Amino acid sequence: xxxxxxxxxxxxxxxxxxxxxxxxxxxxxxxxxxxxxxxxxxxxxxxxxxxxxxxxxxxxxxxxxxxxxxxxxxxxxxxxxxxxxxxxxxxxxxxxxxxxxxxxxxxxxxxxxxxxxxxxxxxxxxxxxxxxxxxxxxxxxxxxxxxxxxxxxxxxxxxxxxxxxxxxxxxxxxxxxxxxxxxxxxxxxxxxxxxxxxxxxxxxxxxxxxxxxxxxxxxxxxxxxxxxxxxxxxxxxxxxxxxxxxxxxxxxxxxxxxxxxxxxxxxxxxxxxxxxxxxxxxxxxxxxxxxxxxxxxxxxxxxxxxxxxxxxxxxxxxxxxxxxxxxxxxxxxxxxxxxxxxxxxxxxxxxxxxxxxxxxxxxxxxxxxxxxxxxxxxxxx
Amino acid sequence: xxxxxxxxxxxxxxxxxxxxxxxxxxxxxxxxxxxxxxxxxxxxxxxxxxxxxxxxxxxxxxxxxxxxxxxxxxxxxxxxxxxxxxxxxxxxxxxxxxxxxxxxxxxxxxxxxxxxxxxxxxxxxxxxxxxxxxxxxxxxxxxxxxxxxxxxxxxxxxxxxxxxxxxxxxx
Numbered sequence: 001x002x003x004x005x006x007x008x009x010x011x012x013x014x015x016x017x018x019x020x021x022x023x024x025x026x027x028x029x030x031x032x033x034x035x036x037x038x039x040x041x042x043x044x045x046x047x048x049x050x051x052x053x054x055x056x057x058x059x060x061x062x063x064x065x066x067x068x069x070x071x072x073x074x075x076x077x078x079x080x081x082x083x084x085x086x087x088x089x090x091x092x093x094x095x096x097x098x099x100x101x102x103x104x105x106x107x108x109x110x111x112x113x114x115x116x117x118x119x120x121x122x123x124x125x126x127x128x129x130x131x132x133x134x135x136x137x138x139x140x141x142x143x144x145x146x147x148x149x150x151x152x153x154x155x156x157x158x159x160x161x162x163x164x165x166x167x168x169x170x171x172x173x174x175x176x177x178x179x180x181x182x183x184x185x186x187x188x189x190x191x192x193x194x195x196x197x198x199x200x201x202x203x204x205x206x207x208x209x210x211x212x213x214x215x216x217x218x219x220x221x222x223x224x225x226x227x228x229x230x231x232x233x234x235x236x237x238x239x240x241x242x243x244x245x246x247x248x249x250x251x252x253x254x255x256x257x258x259x260x261x262x263x264x265x266x267x268x269x270x271x272x273x274x275x276x277x278x279x280x281x282x283x284x285x286x287x288x289x290x291x292x293x294x295x296x297x298x299x300x301x302x303x304x305x306x307x308x309x310x311x312x313x314x315x316x317x318x319x320x321x322x323x324x325x326x327x328x329x330x331x332x333x334x335x336x337x338x339x340x341x342x343x344x345x346x347x348x349x350x351x352x353x354x355x356x357x358x359x360x361x362x363x364x365x366x367x368x369x370x371x372x373x374x375x376x377x378x379x380x381x
Numbered sequence: 382x383x384x385x386x387x388x389x390x391x392x393x394x395x396x397x398x399x400x401x402x403x404x405x406x407x408x409x410x411x412x413x414x415x416x417x418x419x420x421x422x423x424x425x426x427x428x429x430x431x432x433x434x435x436x437x438x439x440x441x442x443x444x445x446x447x448x449x450x451x452x453x454x455x456x457x458x459x460x461x462x463x464x465x466x467x468x469x470x471x472x473x474x475x476x477x478x479x480x481x482x483x484x485x486x487x488x489x490x491x492x493x494x495x496x497x498x499x500x501x502x503x504x505x506x507x508x509x510x511x512x513x514x515x516x517x518x519x520x521x522x523x524x525x526x527x528x529x530x531x532x533x534x535x536x537x538x539x540x541x542x543x544x545x546x547x548x549x550x551x552x
Contacts, residue, residue, distance in 0.1 A: 006532065325495075
């Protein structure tokens with residue numbers, strides 16, 4: 001594609017009228033005033049804290065801003081009930097597991113955050129799925145509202161039988177009827193309470209998204225395809241296991257993160273993911289309590305992919321490496337050939353090459369990570 | 382905020398809201414998120430209005446706020462990231478013009494944020510290489526190479542326009 005072709009396509013998109021919408025200036029002003037007030041109050045509180053810290057030798061500050069060791073969430077004792085914890089999930093504890101899934105989905109991936117957990121079964125890279133592209137099981141944190149979801153989550157749709165004696169409901173798009181948004185995500189699937197107040201959801205994504213010939217908008221499944229995928233969803237739901245407390249296993253450990261970092265999420269993936277030469281991946285997301293985020297990732301592979309990045313190749317501790325600047329305040333360091341891993345550190349926030357290199361040195365791949373038995377269930381030491 | 386500042390702010394958001402919403406749509410690819418982004422930026426703009434009003438052009442200041450808000454959203458935990466059209470529609474069902482519009486937004490959504498933002502700024506917002514680099518805080522060389530890789534990636538995602546290009550995929 002060349003520049004003129006892209007401009008022509010963009011002009012076509014621009015020619016399409018924008019949907020109705022508009023600004024409620026009074027509401028924006030009210031919201032702006034509220035934010036300004038909170039900022040003023042926050043600044044005042046920080047000033048008081050600073051005074052207390054000076055008076056108290058720093059003890060007050062360290063308690064209030066959580067300068068404790070980063071693994072605070074992970075080291076909390078896991079709850080023994082299958083009920084989703086109201087304080088949020090531990091990102092290092094898997095509380096459910098997929099049972100039966102359709103054939104042809106050998107990759108297993110989990111994404112665990114404080115706000116929710118999602119368990120995926122996916123095809124290996126390069127393999128075209130027979131009918132279903134992805135199956136996933138979602139656990140929502142306690143207190144999640146099925147009729148008023150946030151962040152584009154599917155909402156509760158029509159009743160559709162039961163799952164384990166609990167009433168089950170179809171998935172419905174959270175967006176207004178007729179919207180083209182979200183129809184693919186909230187197609188075949190079910191949601192139900194696997195324990196009082198604890199909602200789970202199974203989603204079945206087909207390998208092909210249908211589009212309307214007249215408008216080009218994606219449409220939800222219908223007819224035989226939907227019926228078939230609803231059967232898949234029900235079977236996956238009935239075979240899912242809850243109340244588990246399995247530790248996340250990762251191909252690396254982390255030590256010595258700067259004070260203030262807290263674990264926010266983890267990802268564990270086993271199988272041929274984004275390349276046939278990658279046999280697994282582990283990732284941890286840390287936040288600093290403000291806007292800063294740091295992703296520490298290890299892809300288990302002997303291959304070197306640095307040429308794919310648009311940046312100069314250098315070395316870090318003798319390993320080939322590259323620094324990638326994707327956007328302002330967004331810097332990534334990728335280091336290849338580190339004990340069978342490609343290690344990457346992705347930082348959103350202030351900090352340059354030196355800080356990123358220091359963060360890289362906190363990540364230690366396990367010995368021979370291609371052997372999954374060597375992965376650790378104590379990634380934070 | 383003083384009343385005259387507030388009046389100026391009100392006038393600006395009333396006149397420029399639709400422009401802002403469309404800019405947001407170009408970045409995020411769906412109107413619901415664009416509305417959210419535009420409102421988020423307007424609220425922040427209220428807080429920073431005096432600084433924005435002192436900028437060379439308020440539009441440039443607001444565009445920078447929008448870029449940062451969108452990029453920040455991209456950095457949210459992957460678990461809750463909304464993905465309105467996660468799969469490029471079936472090629473076999475492709476319809477000419479309407480299909481291209483949808484395909485373009487879906488294909489843009491699959492690019493790395495850095496590539497996407499460069500393509501949107503250069504070819505949709507009609508900014509030059511130097512302006513884009515200044516806005517993103519990177520070198521002009523990076524803008525050029527991101528453009529090249531982004532176009533190549535789009536060519537792969539939209540086979541009807543494909544030309545042989547250098548591989549530039551990322552995770």
